[in-house]
Amino acid sequence: MSDTISPDKIVSLPQPAVGPKYKRVADTIQSAIRSGDLRAGDKLPPVRELAWSLGITPGTVARAYTLLTNAGHVNAEVGRGTFVAERRTRPQPPAREYVSVPTQDGKLSLFSPQLPDLGQVALIQDAFARIGETAPERLLHYPTRDAYRPLREAAVHWLRSIPLGSIDESDVVIVHGAQNGLTVILQAILRGSRPTVLVEDLAYPGFRRTADLLRADVVGLPSDEKGLLPDALADIARSTGAQVLCTSPDVHNPTLNCTPAERRNEIAAVCRAQDIQIIEDNCYRRANTNAPSYRILAPERTWHLSSISKILTPALRIGFAVAPRGRGPDLRQVAEHGFFGIAQPLAEVAERILTLPETDEIVVAIRERMAEYVRVAVNALGTYRLTWHEDVPFLWLPLPQGWRAAAFCRAAEARGVQIRSADEFALRDGRAPHAVRIAVNAQVPLQEFENAMLQLRDLLGHPPEQISV
Numbered sequence: 242m243s244d245t246i247s248p249d250k251i252v253s254l255p256q257p258a259v260g261p262k263y264k265r266v267a268d269t270i271q272s273a274i275r276s277g278d279l280r281a282g283d284k285l286p287p288v289r290e291l292a293w294s295l296g297i298t299p300g301t302v303a304r305a306y307t308l309l310t311n312a313g314h315v316n317a318e319v320g321r322g323t324f325v326a327e328r329r330t331r332p333q334p335p336a337r338e339y340v341s342v343p344t345q346d347g348k349l350s351l352f353s354p355q356l357p358d359l360g361q362v363a364l365i366q367d368a369f370a371r372i373g374e375t376a377p378e379r380l381l382h383y384p385t386r387d388a389y390r391p392l393r394e395a396a397v398h399w400l401r402s403i404p405l406g407s408i409d410e411s412d413v414v415i416v417h418g419a420q421n422g423l424t425v426i427l428q429a430i431l432r433g434s435r436p437t438v439l440v441e442d443l444a445y446p447g448f449r450r451t452a453d454l455l456r457a458d459v460v461g462l463p464s465d466e467k468g469l470l471p472d473a474l475a476d477i478a479r480s481t482g483a484q485v486l487c488t489s490p491d492v493h494n495p496t497l498n499c500t501p502a503e504r505r506n507e508i509a510a511v512c513r514a515q516d517i518q519i520i521e522d523n524c525y526r527r528a529n530t531n532a533p534s535y536r537i538l539a540p541e542r543t544w545h546l547s548s549i550s551k552i553l554t555p556a557l558r559i560g561f562a563v564a565p566r567g568r569g570p571d572l573r574q575v576a577e578h579g580f581f582g583i584a585q586p587l588a589e590v591a592e593r594i595l596t597l598p599e600t601d602e603i604v605v606a607i608r609e610r611m612a613e614y615v616r617v618a619v620n621a622l623g624t625y626r627l628t629w630h631e632d633v634p635f636l637w638l639p640l641p642q643g644w645r646a647a648a649f650c651r652a653a654e655a656r657g658v659q660i661r662s663a664d665e666f667a668l669r670d671g672r673a674p675h676a677v678r679i680a681v682n683a684q685v686p687l688q689e690f691e692n693a694m695l696q697l698r699d700l701l702g703h704p705p706e707q708i709s710v
Contacts, residue, residue: 242274245322246279248286248294254278261394261410261689262297264596266305271314271598271622283325306393308596311371313437318467349685349693354551354634356682359606361553364599368590381572384585386573389415392588394596396561403523404530405563406537414572416584418555419524419548422562423451423487425579426544429564429571430485430518430688431457439484443523443666443673448487461668462486466475468493468500471507478515487519492525495666496637497628497679502532509538517678519543525551528608528632541565544572548596551634552604559583559591608632614681614690620695625701634681639674643704646675652700653677658693 254273257265273279285291288306292299306323309315317323379388393410400408416422427438442461452459460481462469468490476482488508490500500508513518521535521543536543548560564572576582583591594600612631619629619636624700628637639648646662653660660677667673679697682690 245284246286248291250278251286251291252294255534261398262389263304263308263391263595264395265632266291266297266302267308267596268293268598270305270309271312274328274500275313277601277642278327281325281327282325285325285458287322300496302556311593312597312599325388329364340693348654348657348659349682349689351680351693352659352661354611354680355682355684356552356554356607356611356634360603361594362600364594364597365554365557365590366411368547368593369586372586372594374464374529375376379585381590384582386577386582389582389588390534392592392595395592399549399595400547400561400563403526403545403547404534404636405539406534406540408536409566412564412566412569414564414569414576415588416551416560416562416576417580417583418558419560420447420451421545421562422546422548422560423522424454425521425572425575426520426546426562426564427451427455427457428542428575428579429568429634431455432484432518437481437488439474439477439481439483439517441478441488441493442668442671443663444487444668445489445494446665448483448522449668459668461671464498466491466498467504468498469508471504472513475511475515478511483515483517485520486512487520487522488520488535489525490532491527491530492630492633494522495635495661495676497633497664499527499530502533505532505535505538507606508644509535512542517542518697521545523547524673525633527630536563536565537674544568552607553594553600557587557594559587611681611683614683617687617691618679618681619692621691621698622701631704634683635681638679639676641701641704644675644701646673646677648705649675649677649700653697656696656700658696660697668679 254269257268263573270279288299288302303350305316306317310317314326315323330594331621339391373510392415393413396413396415397408397410398621414425416425424507435456435457435458437460439460439462440448441464460477460483463473469488480534490505519535519539519542524547526547536545543565546562549557562572615629615631619627622638626639640646646664650660650662660679663673663676
């Protein structure tokens with residue numbers, strides 16, 4: 242075996258600019274192993290020596306070594322040290338063309354996006370299996386705020402591809418999915434006995450439901466293809482005294498509109514002038530966007546909301562609520578007073594999954610697989626006014642003349658395909674266009690999904706001829 246590597250060699254390697262410190266150390270060593278700068282059998286520096294050279298704590302280096310050991314890049318030998326492992330081909334999880342999904346009366350549900358299993362199930366199962374290695378005392382006490390710090394740092398690493406400006410782990414609260422995160426944020430913001438929440442006229446129904454739960458009034462805002470109208474926002478904010486705006490600027494649900502940078506600047510200026518807080522829902526998290534987030538444009542009043550549900554798995558109910566700088570304590574107080582925090586074993590599972598290099602690879606594979614289904618839908622329905630993006634797992638379809646949304650959904654269900662009407666995204670007293678949202682279900686074979694799209698195409702070409710009286 243080789244001699245012990247000098248800490249100076251590790252220090253001289255290119256260091257990642259973002260992510261928790263232990264993850265950056267692990268990524269640096271892993272990159273050096275892949276490039277050949279570190280070879281099988283090389284002995285890594287002792288924890289304390291490397292920590293001193295890097296100017297960080299020994300615990301941080303120890304955590305990085307543990308991460309590398311768990312991933313199989315190094316071997317830790319008691320009494321001897323930590324050595325670079327023999328390079329081996331990592332066994333790939335079996336390719337899944339689909340996962341059998343229970344259907345209701347034989348109907349294919351395209352109500353909500355369904356992700357394929359491209360390796361995340363195995364990662365989750367392995368992470369839960371490792372809970373047995375947890376220190377016993379961590380399974381006997383209420384988790385402390387400090388106990389969640391590694392997960393918050395992992396969340397910052399997970400959010401690194403989103404342009405959020407300066408973000409620190411103290412700004413993040415881990416929640417039980419984005420819907421729970423929305424409730425926590427609104428509880429931290431709303432004041433008074435009957436506050437007002439603003440949403441687009443067509444919007445994610447969860448905004449309205451959460452506001453109802455908190456006894457807040459919901460007022461709709463008119464929009465165009467670029468998003469909500471700034472002048473209308475200013476007028477309605479003045480007349481209602483609204484405290485918060487809920488919006489999804491990158492992927493508007495259900496229309497898929499993306500608010501461009503110029504419009505976002507106008508909206509941010511109105512919110513600042515009217516002292517309106519902004520909740521920015523980014524759960525669908527497009528791979529690429531050219532517009533800055535509201536957290537960059539109005540960092541003092543923007544609360545960012547994200548989760549792993551739409552891009553990895555909804556089963557774990559892991560979400561991230563990011564407060565404006567300085568408002569993290571307000572957000573933590575609501576979470577701690579409401580549910581103390583997520584379960585400690587779940588926190589450890591989530592931390593591991595969010596920091597594994599394999600997870601990033603799986604997310605890319607899932608996006609590519611979902612894009613195949615989107616392309617199939619576009620090929621079948623593209624002659625109609627379809628709105629779509631390859632990296633968004635649903636499509637928006639304004640219906641041709643002769644069809645109303647409710648009637649089209651009933652006709653589709655009669656052919657075994659369940660889709661959502663635009664009515665479900667409108668406020669109770671609002672008006673919805675004759676349009677439908679079609680979600681991607683990648684847990685069925687591609688051919689079965691294509692057959693469903695062909696059924697919809699056939700319906701579109703044959704609107705009902707009878708007149709109801």
